[in-house]
Amino acid sequence: MRRPEQDPGAAAHGDGHAELRIDALYREQAPRLRRWLDARLRSSEDAHDVVQDAFARLLGSSTREGLRQPEAFLNRIVRNLLIDRSRRAANRIAHVPIDAANEPETRATQEDAIQLDQMRIRYRAAVDALPPRTREVFLLHRMEGLGYKDIATQLGISIRTVEWHVGEALVRIGKELGQ
Structure with a gap:
């Protein structure tokens, strides 16, 4: 787009x-x-x-x-x-009580934790690499949980522009993460 x-x-x-x-x-x-x-x-x-x-x-x-x-x-x-x-x-x-009966069969390994940390670092880098306005709109939507209309009102832009920024962010982040 x-x-x-x-x-x-x-x-x-x-x-x-x-x-x-x-x-x-x-x-x-x-x-x-x-x-x-x-x-x-x-x-x-x-x-x-x-x-x-x-x-x-x-x-x-x-x-x-x-x-x-x-x-x-x-x-x-x-x-x-x-x-x-x-x-x-x-x-x-819907709900899983936390108790001994619900312990996972296998625990996450150190390798799993390292891979998760690396993915988080790559994700944060991809978000940080977004153009400033696109990053701002994306973070308001995904991190703050604001709807498109609320973001448009808050930033003084159209809903269509908010949609574009969110879509652009998803495409760019997806490319950076290799999806």
Whole structure:
């Protein structure tokens, strides 16, 4: 996706055509997908998140350039994200008491702890490497738990711009973490 502040004609060379196609697809499909998801998820915030995740996956897909029907591919991504959400929700245990009976079979090893620390360092570095405004919006959304509307109001920007910043952050962090 291109930055909302950029001129569409500025991306006329290189990968600009693909960016304009994705931008046009976002403008066409995102509102429809949000309405459809909002009805199913009963949460506009969750609907916004799924739409952003879907476009982030589309942008990260190596096959997106050769797609004849990107709308159909996007719809498949959204359905897959919903399936993933329902599986996670079905597997989530509401409450597990902490006692001897619930001790894990195997304890985390020192290697696991080192890998976790390395992943945290890479994640923090990826977040720190984001452009300042993108980082600010991302942290307000993911760390402070603010919704898109609240962030837009607080920063004096449009909801569309908040969506772009969150999506851009997800794509950049995903690339840095090798996803």
